[in-house]
Amino acid sequence: MSQIELRNIGKSYGDKEIIPSLDLTIEAGSFSVLVGPSGCGKSTTLRMIAGLEKPTTGTISIGGKTVDNVTPGQRGVAMVFQNYAIYPTMTVEENIEFGLRNNKVPKLERRELVHEIAETVGLTPHLRKNPDALSGGERQRVALARAMVKKPAVFLMDEPLSNLDAKLRQHMRIELIELHERLGATFVYVTHDQVEAMSMGTSIVLMDAGRIQQQSAPTELYAKPQNVFTSRFIGTPPMNVVPIAAFGADVAADAPEGAEWLGVRPERLTFADTSRPVVPGETELTVTIIALENLGAELVYRAVLPDGSRIAIKRFDEIARPLGDALVRVETNDIHWFDANEERIAEPAISGQVREVVSA
Amino acid sequence: MKTSLLRDRRLLPYALIAPALVILAVFYLYPIGYNAVLSVFSWDLRGPMKFVGFGNFAELFTDPDFGKVIQNTLVYMGMEVSLVMIFGLILALFLNRQGWLSEFLQGVSFAPNVIALVSVSLIFVWLMDDDIGLFNQILSAVGLEPVGWLSDTEVALFSLVLVSVWKSVGLNALIILSALQSIPRYLFEAADLDNASAWTRFRKITIPMISPTLFFLVLVNVIGSFQAFDTINVMTQGGPQSSTNTLIFAVYREGFEYYRVGYAAAIAVVLMVLVGLITVLYFRAFQKRVHYR
Known part of the structure; x- marks a missing residue:
């Protein structure tokens, strides 16, 4: 060796x-x-x-x-x-x-x-x-x-x-x-x-x-x-990377110091189950689905956020949704933060918990 | 009629190759056949043709000089082909290196090929002159004995080989060079990783990879060496003392200087059989060892 x-x-x-x-x-x-x-x-x-x-x-x-x-x-x-x-x-x-x-x-x-x-x-x-x-x-x-x-x-x-x-x-x-x-x-x-x-x-x-x-x-x-670069190279479809404002003011307010970009894996976005209220540490967004790729085991939706940014949403074992407006939820813990140089911002390890405490 | 011939599926292929076959028949098969016929006659180009059976061949094989002619032809072939191939390969390997010198030499080495062989021969007659020739002047300048380039029976045939090699080595080198350059680089890289020495790389990769080209060039040069005529005619006229008399020159001399057409045709038959025999033996011996992609 x-x-x-x-x-x-x-x-x-x-x-x-x-x-x-x-x-x-x-x-x-x-x-x-x-x-x-x-x-x-x-x-x-x-x-x-x-x-x-x-x-x-x-x-x-x-x-x-x-x-x-x-x-x-x-x-x-x-x-x-x-x-x-x-x-x-x-x-x-x-x-x-x-x-x-x-x-x-x-x-x-x-x-x-x-x-x-x-x-x-x-x-x-x-x-x-x-x-x-x-x-x-x-x-x-x-x-x-x-x-x-x-x-x-x-x-x-x-x-x-x-x-x-x-x-x-x-x-x-x-x-x-x-x-x-x-x-x-x-x-x-x-x-x-x-x-x-x-x-x-x-x-x-x-x-x-x-x-x-x-x-x-x-x-x-x-x-x-x-x-x-790394976030978008690995994973199919690649990670959704959008300006932090694209996910709404609440998310932007939660962003760590210096964050310019946020990233979410397509499979970490879920369609909202409206029978369950939004819990702390979770955010709800309105998106417009514009296209759907059916890959058999998985469905990949292409959607547009209110600010015009495009994202992908990947779901498994679900019946295909119609195109048009939909509610999508994401857990704040699944959000990756990147600064103006597109470098990852280290997780504020405990801040997630703090945030939960505060919002609770 | 015409249209039906072209529409007939069985005849169409023959119709298409007919022009080529006609040319082949008129310019190759007919002369070969006619030459064979001539070889059993005695004829001086003007008088009546007299049938002599194998008389011409009998005379040929009892002529003590004819053995010498065949020997000259084979020695010339052996020397010419091996020198052209060896120097062609060495030159090609050198030209294959990067650098301004090899690029310059690539152009230079092709130059002899664009000069007519007769002119080349005349220039060499001058260079090889016993007294005023540049070669002997250089030899005497460095204190060596002058050489009878074209007057010494031991040397004259070699001098002719020298001229022919000088003229054709560049072209052969360029053809070998193009074969060398078509060897994929990754084969040498793989060999480097397999810890192959430069000699092993040459022997196990370079030579096998260019073997079709070498095989082809040897054959072309062998056949070309049998046809060597201009140099002999201009430089030595077969002399001194028949030491540079080859089959093709004997054909010319007997037929067109002595007007013994039947006898010349008989020599031509011998020449054709010899070339055919060598070609067949050559294919038998080497074709299996050639790697075709």
Whole structure:
């Protein structure tokens, strides 16, 4: 197991600065997912860890050893590429064996390892085939086997599932999670897909414009987004972020010092049960529903607030409501507050209770 | 009639390839056949044709010089093809690097290809002159013995190879270069992560990935080497002492200088069989080892 540390890493291509300055610690044995929109620098970061790109500034260490002047093949890492990068002129067996051969592993041991891995990933019947005779899923397995056979301390994966169809992708997600459990190695996984990030990662590093927006466990990332970008990146539909005045004067009055924006997850908005009065710590709003998406298990309403802000409301197992005006309730505890810089304002831990006491 | 031919589903394909087939028949098949017919006659282009059966071939294979001609042809082929391929590959690998020098050389290396081979030959005759040639002047300037580039029987064939290599190595390098540049970069990255040395990368990735191009170029160069004529005609006339006389030059000389058309046709038949044989053997030996995408 190896911890990976990036200190003050910067990367520019000519005048174009991709990453200004990055500090990142990837815990040994974690399944860390680098996620973010295209061009956020996540792949570049991964490639710098692999040694395929040289950082412009800063230093990288793997397992406590500085690797700045170590070639990719000597870093003790294995990588799975987005397009698998299988050697087309070699058979499946030669593909898997190539790294071992270069590492001067004796022939008998090599054969044993290759067959063992092939058995694990289900490639045994394909060992003698050429890669072009394989399906997309099988190629993916070759790429995985090629990485696994070297028994690296660190697995680097650059969007390895993005070329698979939806069903296979879901299947491979589970397999990768199991693989991580079994190997106990450090996984660094790059994706632009928040679902992959949330479902696979034990730690998520959310990046934008070459900066880390937030690094935390999936639940924490969802429950406590550090800024508006984070809040809107994770979750479908994204969090409703509106000016604090949009939820009415009462909510605005309750806002902590410096708050400019408030955010509520679409699934935290409920349609008012008018038989029950509004309780303290709860707010009622009038909205106009303008559209409805029926996704089977869930219904997503698009609505407009009195000030014109648009929001989404997500409900499960309900009969679809007609379009038009509706009453919506939200618990004050479910509101996230952000300041003028779109940064999260730390919860006034006890103020919620105080407020309840006051209003009671 | 015309419309019915075009409407007939079975005949339409033949109608469509007919123009190409006609050209093939008139300009390739007919001359080959006619040449084969000529090879069993004795004819001086003007008088009557006299049937001699395999007499021309009998004379050919008993001629002590003919063995030398075949040997010259094969030696020329071997040297020319291997030098063009080796230097073409080395030049291509160099051109594949980034930088102003390789970009400049990319343009330069193509230049010999746009000069007519006859002009190139004339220039080299001058350069390779025993007394006033630049080559020998340079050799004597650095204190070396002058070389009889075109007058020494041991050297003349190699001099011709040199000219041909000089002329065609650039084009070959550019074709190899385009193959090199079509190798996806991620394969080399994967190899880097697999701890492959530069030599292993070259042997296990670069060469297999450009193998179709190399296979094709070797074949084209082999066939091209059999057709080498301009350099021989301009620079040596097959001499000195037949040391640069090749099959194609013998065909020309017998047919159009000595007017022994039947005899020349017989040599042409031998040439065709030889080229065909080498091509078939070459395909047999290497085609399976070529990786086609």
